[in-house]
Amino acid sequence: MRSVSITRTSVRFVSDKASRFVPKSGVYPQGFSVGGIHCGIKKDGKSLDLALLRNDFGKDASAAAVFTTNKFKAAPVQVSSKLIKEKKGVGINSIIINSGNANAVTGAQGMKDAEDMILVTDSVLENPVNSTLVMSTGVIGNNLPIDNILSGIPKLALNNLGSTHEHWLTCATAICTTDTFPKLVSKQFELNGHTYTLAGLAKGAGMICPNMATLLGFFVTDAPVTPSALGQILKYSVERSFNSISVDGDTSTNDTIIAIANGAAGGPVIDNNSSTAESFAVVQKEITGFAQQLAQLVVRDGEGATKFINIHVKDALSYKDAKIVASSVANSSLFKTAMFGQDANWGRILCAIGYSKVSTADSIVPTKTSVSFVPTDGSEELKLLINGEPEVVDEERASEILKSEDLDIVIDLGTGGGQSANFWTCDLTHEYVTINGDYRS
Amino acid sequence: MRSVSITRTSVRFVSDKASRFVPKSGVYPQGFSVGGIHCGIKKDGKSLDLALLRNDFGKDASAAAVFTTNKFKAAPVQVSSKLIKEKKGVGINSIIINSGNANAVTGAQGMKDAEDMILVTDSVLENPVNSTLVMSTGVIGNNLPIDNILSGIPKLALNNLGSTHEHWLTCATAICTTDTFPKLVSKQFELNGHTYTLAGLAKGAGMICPNMATLLGFFVTDAPVTPSALGQILKYSVERSFNSISVDGDTSTNDTIIAIANGAAGGPVIDNNSSTAESFAVVQKEITGFAQQLAQLVVRDGEGATKFINIHVKDALSYKDAKIVASSVANSSLFKTAMFGQDANWGRILCAIGYSKVSTADSIVPTKTSVSFVPTDGSEELKLLINGEPEVVDEERASEILKSEDLDIVIDLGTGGGQSANFWTCDLTHEYVTINGDYRS
Numbered sequence: 001m002r003s004v005s006i007t008r009t010s011v012r013f014v015s016d017k018a019s020r021f022v023p024k025s026g027v028y029p030q031g032f033s034v035g036g037i038h039c040g041i042k043k044d045g046k047s048l049d050l051a052l053l054r055n056d057f058g059k060d061a062s063a064a065a066v067f068t069t070n071k072f073k074a075a076p077v078q079v080s081s082k083l084i085k086e087k088k089g090v091g092i093n094s095i096i097i098n099s100g101n102a103n104a105v106t107g108a109q110g111m112k113d114a115e116d117m118i119l120v121t122d123s124v125l126e127n128p129v130n131s132t133l134v135m136s137t138g139v140i141g142n143n144l145p146i147d148n149i150l151s152g153i154p155k156l157a158l159n160n161l162g163s164t165h166e167h168w169l170t171c172a173t174a175i176c177t178t179d180t181f182p183k184l185v186s187k188q189f190e191l192n193g194h195t196y197t198l199a200g201l202a203k204g205a206g207m208i209c210p211n212m213a214t215l216l217g218f219f220v221t222d223a224p225v226t227p228s229a230l231g232q233i234l235k236y237s238v239e240r241s242f243n244s245i246s247v248d249g250d251t252s253t254n255d256t257i258i259a260i261a262n263g264a265a266g267g268p269v270i271d272n273n274s275s276t277a278e279s280f281a282v283v284q285k286e287i288t289g290f291a292q293q294l295a296q297l298v299v300r301d302g303e304g305a306t307k308f309i310n311i312h313v314k315d316a317l318s319y320k321d322a323k324i325v326a327s328s329v330a331n332s333s334l335f336k337t338a339m340f341g342q343d344a345n346w347g348r349i350l351c352a353i354g355y356s357k358v359s360t361a362d363s364i365v366p367t368k369t370s371v372s373f374v375p376t377d378g379s380e381e382l383k384l385l386i387n388g389e390p391e392v393v394d395e396e397r398a399s400e401i402l403k404s405e406d407l408d409i410v411i412d413l414g415t416g417g418g419q420s421a422n423f424w425t426c427d428l429t430h431e432y433v434t435i436n437g438d439y440r441s
Numbered sequence: 442m443r444s445v446s447i448t449r450t451s452v453r454f455v456s457d458k459a460s461r462f463v464p465k466s467g468v469y470p471q472g473f474s475v476g477g478i479h480c481g482i483k484k485d486g487k488s489l490d491l492a493l494l495r496n497d498f499g500k501d502a503s504a505a506a507v508f509t510t511n512k513f514k515a516a517p518v519q520v521s522s523k524l525i526k527e528k529k530g531v532g533i534n535s536i537i538i539n540s541g542n543a544n545a546v547t548g549a550q551g552m553k554d555a556e557d558m559i560l561v562t563d564s565v566l567e568n569p570v571n572s573t574l575v576m577s578t579g580v581i582g583n584n585l586p587i588d589n590i591l592s593g594i595p596k597l598a599l600n601n602l603g604s605t606h607e608h609w610l611t612c613a614t615a616i617c618t619t620d621t622f623p624k625l626v627s628k629q630f631e632l633n634g635h636t637y638t639l640a641g642l643a644k645g646a647g648m649i650c651p652n653m654a655t656l657l658g659f660f661v662t663d664a665p666v667t668p669s670a671l672g673q674i675l676k677y678s679v680e681r682s683f684n685s686i687s688v689d690g691d692t693s694t695n696d697t698i699i700a701i702a703n704g705a706a707g708g709p710v711i712d713n714n715s716s717t718a719e720s721f722a723v724v725q726k727e728i729t730g731f732a733q734q735l736a737q738l739v740v741r742d743g744e745g746a747t748k749f750i751n752i753h754v755k756d757a758l759s760y761k762d763a764k765i766v767a768s769s770v771a772n773s774s775l776f777k778t779a780m781f782g783q784d785a786n787w788g789r790i791l792c793a794i795g796y797s798k799v800s801t802a803d804s805i806v807p808t809k810t811s812v813s814f815v816p817t818d819g820s821e822e823l824k825l826l827i828n829g830e831p832e833v834v835d836e837e838r839a840s841e842i843l844k845s846e847d848l849d850i851v852i853d854l855g856t857g858g859g860q861s862a863n864f865w866t867c868d869l870t871h872e873y874v875t876i877n878g879d880y881r882s
Contacts, residue, residue, distance in 0.1 A: 069796065070792065070795035070796045071794070071795040071796070071802075071805040071806075071807060072791055072792065072794070072795035072807050072829075105788070105791065105807075105826075105829070105830075105831055107830060140788045141787075141788060141831040251792075251796045252792060253791075253792060253795065333774065333869075333873075333877075334877055337873070337874055337877040337878050338877065338878070340874065340878050341877070341878030343878070346582075347546070347581045347582060350513055350546065350694075351511065351513065351692075351693060351694060353512070353513070354511035354512040354513035354694065355510065355511045355512070355692045361512075364512045365512075366512060366513050366546075385546075388513075388546070389546075389548060390546055390582040428774075428874060429874060430871050430874050430875075432774075432778070432874075433778055433781065433869060433870060433871050433873075433874060434871075436774075436775055436778035436779065436782070437778050437779070437781045437782030437784070
């Protein structure tokens with residue numbers, strides 16, 4: 001099975017991006033098994049469409065999750081958010097995910113299907129009841145081919161789980177829809193003399209909400225983190241990663257990010273109280289950086305994207321305002337189209353700064369605002385606007401910088417507040433219009 | 442001069458839209474003269490780029506204006522908003538407008554240039570000082586060719602003003618930048634036994650902020666309305682017209698709408714107090730409908746637009762929430778691209794409803810939400826979603842409806858609140874990306 005999956009992976013993801021952004025190897029946390037199979041949702045009869053993560057460590061794991069704020073919540077979002085709340089983040093030992101059908105706007109049958117996916121997974125894995133969270137992504141408005149899924153779960157759980165790089169890559173592939181490559185990240189860090197490992201995966205090829213739901217992902221660690229600490233860290237890190245990216249600004253019915261910590265690597269328990277404040281800070285920093293790596297892969301795979309753009313806002317009055325300004329620029333169709341056209345159009349950046357809905361009038365002062373392109377090759381920055389006055393831009397130099405796939409735009413609000421935020425986005429291209437102008441056919 | 446201008450107009454605007462949306466004749470309010478000339482801003486050496494409106498009626502007119510909320514306000518916005526505030530809307534007797542250069546992000550020189558345009562206009566028209574408002578639209582970051590403008594003003598004011606349809610069309614043409622047709626509307630209404638006339642013009646080819654500033658316009662009437670009443674009516678009508686349209690969601694450094702009422706048609710003065718409440722309501726209704734007509738022309742001319750889409754939200758808890766929902770759908774890139782692709786993608790509509798930032802959780806209840814396409818030819822509506830349940834959509838019928846240039850989408854929130862709002866938008870097309878991907882060259 002494993003080699004078959006991998007062959008499919010290589011066949012399916014032939015893009016240049018796949019070869020550059022899919023890891024060839026990885027380090028994975030102790031005590032987790034993952035896998036993916038084709039169970040009969042995707043119409044080609046072979047693409048992977050069912051993924052599973054299991055906590056193999058003999059103790060209850062800690063879990064936390066963030067869900068879409070969209071009023072139209074898919075059945076799996078409703079079911080999973082209720083379950084994790086009831087269990088207060090304790091005893092979530094597996095995640096079952098299908099792709100190809102979002103189980104959204106599917107009425108009572110949809111709710112029952114989501115619940116049945118949990119029931120069967122728990123049963124096959126010999127979990128206590130309600131130990132599993134469920135996620136779905138794909139077309140909305142159609143009921144799941146639930147028989148295929150329910151009969152696929154034992155096949156996946158009993159014969160196709162493992163902890164090798166290939167298993168992780170297969171799992172990451174099985175949650176993809178229109179993604180052009182699977183998104184998988186892993187890394188290690190040291191704390192209290194222990195080595196901890198983080199691994200995570202995500203899907204989301206361009207906020208193509210809601211026909212194929214937008215953004216799903218999970219990450220797991222073998223560090224011993226309490227549910228409360230994990231919840232706080234997840235919220236903080238998602239705010240600075242998955243909630244700091246934009247492909248087209250839409251948020252879907254199915255968005256879900258789950259974190260699980262099983263403590264399999266040992267060491268003192270990390271909680272969010274004063275006695276473990278130092279360890280907490282380390283874990284939060286590591287997880288935030290990790291989540292950013294994963295979220296950035298989603299931007300890299302933005303539909304039709306040719307550019308990866310980091311908007312860095314600095315010296316804002318607050319983190320919140322810094323993020324609002326960065327988000328305003330990142331979501332401007334005019335700015336995104338100018339980046340596609342490799343046009344050093346500082347006016348569109350300035351305009352989007354100017355209409356961002358910051359909290360106070362002091363947050364944006366035109367005469368204190370500066371904007372630069374910072375080349376990612378380490379060469380000198382190109383100043384576009386200094387304290388509200390436009391520079392005479394060397395168009396040749398600008399055009400040279402804008403040819404690069406990776407662009408850094410630095411917006412200095414000059415308020416003296418010293419707060420900063422990053423936001424990652426991609427360009428708006430002909431290909432985006434082509435893909436989304438006739439997505440369903 | 443007049444015939445020369447008209448020839449230019451016909452040569453310049455050769456689009457199919459120009460022939461359909463530019464009026465062949467009009468009725469114009471008493472006591473106003475308008476005109477436009479080429480003064481030397483636009484580089485082709487002939488396109489009209491300076492426009493003027495003058496109140497010829499022997500009494501001070503009432504004026505009101507709304508300006509961009511963008512933090513980066515162009516010099517003319519700063520100067521005009523200060524002036525009209527100081528004069529409390531009394532004694533504004535002319536408007537001078539240049540196109541081709543927005544006089545935005547132009548420092549102290551820009552402020553002086555805007556002030557000089559007022560000074561020279563007042564002087565030539567023998568107005569008291571500070572009787573003129575100034576607007577500019579065009580490229581930002583460059584200082585105005587102020588000598589050309591200041592020497593153009595007497596030429597325009599003394600030899601090129603008039604009150605015929607041709608003068609109005611010339612004036613409307615002179616404020617255009619990348620517009621594919623001039624936007625001019627006029628109409629009459631009866632009140633208290635008097636016939637009053639409204640005329641107005643606007644520019645704004647697709648929120649192409651900020652290199653060419655977005656949205657400029659003015660409308661004038663010969664009805665006798667007090668400054669306070671006019672201010673209230675302008676705010677109400679702009680909220681439901683120019684602030685209820687979206688081409689790409691960006692708002693510019695220069696957005697300005699001015700209203701002037703000179704009372705030349707006589708009749709009892711209309712104020713916003715209880716004794717004239719009935720007349721006030723009539724004028725407000727007439728001006729709002731009029732402003733909507735003008736604003737809709739801006740959407741018709743949205744960059745690259747092939748569709749004109751009316752989002753009608755009904756049975757909301759409040760007007761504000763109805764507008765928030767309508768605006769969320771109208772600004773969704775995914776929805777706009779689907780309309781370009783003529784794809785009956787109710788999921789994207791539902792998604793954008795779901796993430797709209799309404800004021801309370803009760804404002805959007807999935808199980809009460811219905812969505813339909815209402816054909817503009819009067820044939821039967823096509824229901825997509827009823828009380829949150831997707832209908833089986835007749836794709837052939839949907840595709841037939843979506844072929845139409847004009848699309849009406851009705852979103853029934855079913856809250857029992859009974860409030861409604863309209864929002865007008867266009868589709869997102871390849872042409873939009875082409876135009877904005879390399880606008881400056």
